[in-house]
Amino acid sequence: MDAKDMGADLDRILVTEEQMHTRLREIAAQIDADVDNTADSPLLAVGVLRGAVMVMADLTRYIHTPLEMDWMAVSSYGNSTKSSGVVRILKDLDTEVAGRDVLVVEDVVDTGLTLDWLTKNLASRGARSVRIAAALRKPECLKVNVQVDYVGFDIPDEFVVGYGLDYQQRYRNLPFVGTLAPHVYGAE
Numbered sequence: 001m002d003a004k005d006m007g008a009d010l011d012r013i014l015v016t017e018e019q020m021h022t023r024l025r026e027i028a029a030q031i032d033a034d035v036d037n038t039a040d041s042p043l044l045a046v047g048v049l050r051g052a053v054m055v056m057a058d059l060t061r062y063i064h065t066p067l068e069m070d071w072m073a074v075s076s077y078g079n080s081t082k083s084s085g086v087v088r089i090l091k092d093l094d095t096e097v098a099g100r101d102v103l104v105v106e107d108v109v110d111t112g113l114t115l116d117w118l119t120k121n122l123a124s125r126g127a128r129s130v131r132i133a134a135a136l137r138k139p140e141c142l143k144v145n146v147q148v149d150y151v152g153f154d155i156p157d158e159f160v161v162g163y164g165l166d167y168q169q170r171y172r173n174l175p176f177v178g179t180l181a182p183h184v185y186g187a188e
């Protein structure tokens with residue numbers, strides 16, 4: 001899918017495909033430098049479904065350090081557009097995390113409530129370390145002080161789609177991050 005396919009639904013491009021990949025290569029190099037190679041088991045990269053699929057696929061391919069991949073699906077209680085911080089696990093990890101160095105991979109940090117819950121959950125299972133990588137972060141929306149170790153881009157509080165992010169499950173397969181034209185979600 002590309003910008004042409006979005007037509008008038010695309011307002012503007014915030015992060016191009018090239019900018020995202022350049023930044024992910026930098027983050028991967030940082031991760032390679034930070035990983036403790038003396039650990040008993042390889043790094044465990046945990047992607048949070050569904051939005052993190054793109055960044056997980058691209059970031060992990062730029063990382064040279066051996067790693068394993070696993071996936072979680074979580075859902076926030078409350079209405080569908082706002083995180084409540086009370087999280088339900090829809091799909092849990094298949095991997096035992098006790099003693100593991102974990103890298104949580106997310107598409108976007110909005111309020112931070114999901115990641116705040118998730119990092120505490122992984123720590124309570126005995127993870128040796130928990131680091132976070134996120135393609136995007138909306139600093140204006142943060143409600144909790146969650147430490148994101150690797151951030152692709154800080155973006156404004158706007159309706160963004162692409163690179164894993166959806167509007168009503170569409171546009172996740174755009175290779176770039178763009179803002180949605182207001183007419184799409186009913187504001188003009």
Ligand code: PRP
Pocket residue numbers: 048049050051052075076082083106107108109110111112113114115165166
């Ligand atoms: C998004 C995103 C994070 C969460 C961030 O997921 O992937 O998991 O919201 O929001 P927060 O910082 O306010 O907690 P979403 O619930 O939209 O599901 P999806 O990944 O399936 O699109």
